[in-house]
Amino acid sequence: MTSATDTQNGPVRFPTIDAGARIGHVHLKVADLQRALDFYCGVLGFTLTTTYPGAAFISAGGYHHHLGLNTWESKGGSPPPPGTTGLFHTAILYPTRKALADALQRLIVAKIPLDGASDHGVSEALYLRDPDENGVELYWDRPQEQWPKKPDGSLQMFTRPLDLHDLLKELER
Numbered sequence: 001m002t003s004a005t006d007t008q009n010g011p012v013r014f015p016t017i018d019a020g021a022r023i024g025h026v027h028l029k030v031a032d033l034q035r036a037l038d039f040y041c042g043v044l045g046f047t048l049t050t051t052y053p054g055a056a057f058i059s060a061g062g063y064h065h066h067l068g069l070n071t072w073e074s075k076g077g078s079p080p081p082p083g084t085t086g087l088f089h090t091a092i093l094y095p096t097r098k099a100l101a102d103a104l105q106r107l108i109v110a111k112i113p114l115d116g117a118s119d120h121g122v123s124e125a126l127y128l129r130d131p132d133e134n135g136v137e138l139y140w141d142r143p144q145e146q147w148p149k150k151p152d153g154s155l156q157m158f159t160r161p162l163d164l165h166d167l168l169k170e171l172e173r
Helices: 033-043 097-109 164-172
Strands: 026-029 047-052 055-059 067-070 090-094 114-119 123-129 135-141
Touching: 033 047, 033 055, 033 067, 090 097, 097 123, 097 135, 097 164
Parallel strands: 026 067, 090 135
Antiparallel strands: 047 055, 055 067, 114 123, 123 135
């Protein structure tokens, strides 16, 4: 079988994906289902929608599930070691800067450390690890008309430190 990168005349190029395509959900292997639920529901505030033997499905706003958590192949397991392939992080998009500030406040109260916090121009993001050491990004997007652009009109993304004190001030506004 030939892959898109193995063709004789270069990679196969198909038309771009439909603009309406979205990532519907992420399903994570976890070592301890209750511990994962304590983090995703108890700290971040997702709602448990349903369970299945060895699995739980959680969401925000009544969707069937944004995250699936399962122990089918990982009960009691350990995280993959650094230097291996796999999921880098799950990115959870918050609708507003104030909602992201609420997430930061929850992490502070729960004493969950951040791996980083960045302003990318197009978004502001918090980076952390869940109890199974899966990377988690919590972020909000600035309105598209505020995204920084290069002179040619393409995006000018960057990574700068995020002012966490300023973010928390959103909760007072």
